[in-house]
Amino acid sequence: MISALVRPLKFALFTGKAEPPPLATRRTRVSAPRWLAPFTTLDWVRLAELTLAILLYATASSDLWQRLYDKQMTSPPALPFQLALVSLSLPVALRDRWPLGAWRTALVTLPAYVYIDRMIDGFPDQGMTYSWPLVLMYLLVLYTVASRNSEAVSIAVWAVSMLYLLVFNSNVVPVGAAVLAVPLVLGYNVRARRRASAKLVEESQLKVVAEGAQAVLEERARIARELHDVVAHHMSVIAIQAEAVPLKAAGDAKQLEEGLAVIRSLSLDAIAQLRQVLGVLRDADGRKETTPQPDLEGIDALVANARAAGLAVLFRRSPQVEEVPQAVGLSAYRIVQESLSNVMRHAPGATVSLEVAREGDELVVRVANGPGARPAESSAGAGHGLVGMRERAVLLGGTLEAGPIADGFEVVARLPLEAA
Template identity: 50%
Template sequence: MTSPPARSLRPRRPLARLARALGEAVLTGRSGPAHPRPRWLSPRVPGFLGLLPFRTVDLVPIADLVLAFVLFRAVQSMNAGGAELSALTAALPLVLRNRWPLAAWRLAAVLAPLDAVTREQSTDLIYSADVVIMYLLVVYAVAVRCERHITIGVWIISIAGLWIIDLSLEAVGTLFLGGTMVTVAVLLGYNIQARRTAAGRLAEEERRSERALAGQAVLEERARIARELHDVVAHHMSVIAIQAEAVPLKAKGEVRLLEEGLAEIRTLSLAAMTEMRRVLGVLRDADGARDTGPQPGLGRLEELVATARSAGLTVTLSLGGDLLELPTAVSLSAYRIVQESLSNAMRHAPGSTVSIKIGRSGDELNIHVASSAGTRPAAEPATAGRPGHGLIGMRERVSMLGGSLWTGPVGTGFAVTAILPITQDDSAATA
């Protein structure tokens, strides 16, 4: 005798889902956390009540308590039999529905049928208005706070209870009306829950997007600082390397010249460290503070040229036009372009002659740096043909300002020409 297929031994999925929905609605289910109230339902406490331990007032539980008290007193004042039970039926679930909506519904599902059977009605309706109001509010609270399958279980039990009681009391005409009101309350509550859930997810996505944008801004800031550090380190280290190579040759065993050369190397090293600290100062701390140390600009070109001359370059500097009122971003970018050009000359053409011409023409700043062939072999021939980050950094700076850049060999040397638009928008000063 063959055994039946395994799938026939499993409960059908629709029946299993129905059993789960009913079981959690009646016994094991729990309601979810309350959604944040709109501002008009949770106003702030006035300033003169600032000593209270809470900052906002939740109007929903207050309204539930007021309504429960009104219904309790109204039903209790009736002279009909079972008034005490009817008063508790109308009031107690309303008191519980804000904090424990599912427990409030379970209590209402037990008390409402008992009240319908024991209360003496003066009309043909099974349920009085107070019980109807209470039950619809409790079902609405369940639909707003509970999962969908629990809400479906509550709806099924409510409709089944209406059907059983209506048949037992021979009032079939109220089944359609009661079922319609319960269904409307469930659909309205579920729609509110879906909208609040969607709004919460949208807010979370916006927060994630803001965090992602903040992280991207941090990465861009770090990339900018890396470019700045490359300019600083490359220039000063090139000068120090050239000096370290040239000092012994220049001193020729004389202690005084050797000491002067080492002192100059030390001075250059301290200057490099100072400028590195200034660049790193743009990093903000946890409180959002930042170093306000000035960035280098065209006002420090003489220092830059003096450093290059001390490394063995013959540098001529020609400045034209009003260069004092330049925007910070333009002045900083011009300084870095000249700095990188001098560093390249030190690395690839030691002892060369460099001509620097900077002039302002209307709304444009023209920069031209040309170097001749070196008089000594390059200190790093292995990397002479390898593209570095210096030219890339120049192009990024010029592109950021909307300018133009040309670089390439000219005769036996190398030339860099940049045109930077001069605008008063200083927003890119730290870029």
């Protein structure tokens, strides 16, 4: 308990250093004239404080000399007189850079002002005279101390100030307590508002960073979906073709050559699409890939590849779907691509019914397959295709339903055209 009380006093009187001043804005800083060689910029706030300090010095000097003349007194002691003038001006000049240092300077030099003041008035019992330079100086210093230090330090400064007031003039303690509290409360409010603003700025910066990280994650997920669609489809077709070509050729070199040509064409198509997806990652200048994304026109190639891989695909497309938004066309293409790849993996040789039609304001994609002509060899690597298809549909505001039907499996995607 005692340590909690002593620590702020020690900080305020001896060891403490105030928080740095707020950064100067363009409104308060201007370029200095060429003849001010040591300075590159001028801070209007500090220039105003220096001017005020000079004004307080001159005003206090004039006031004290006038009082000496009225009392018909000789010249006062030089050192106490100059300290008295410094006590009213120097703290104002120091308060922006060193608030606690300015306050300590006032504490050290104020006794000289009290001595000169009482010497002029003949050391009256009612205490010292409170001139406006003295009041203004001390209130400004207290405000700066409170705006740049913690609440505990401000309370310690107020307590020491009250002790000074009690020693030099106990008659005005009640009024002085209220007057000295005003700049401290104002400084506390300014400091609280400044800290709240800094916290808001920090939170805004963290939000920007978080949004950037979220955008990166979303972009990675999008690229992962694209890679999954491209690799899964083409690799499935290539694997099935590589297995089927030797069986179909049965030693016929011409058929074997044609089958290998189909595999080569599929491989080149896969490489081209992989380059298209990964191009944006390798572009250091942030340029976007200009190669067109797949759309509904590319479904014909998917059907041809699926038929070449041994699927019996019945494809129906209504004439109303010739022109659809790019995002809808790309999502429909990927859904068909993934659905055919799943049929190749899980029901090789099956009969597939594929329909792309427009129903009202929606593009509807239906892919249904029957049982496979032969058992699937392996389902390794499966499990994420349906999630990716459903996410594509949801991102466009649509729906995707997938599940078993009699002797097979069906995927139905509804993609809104208006929202896209």
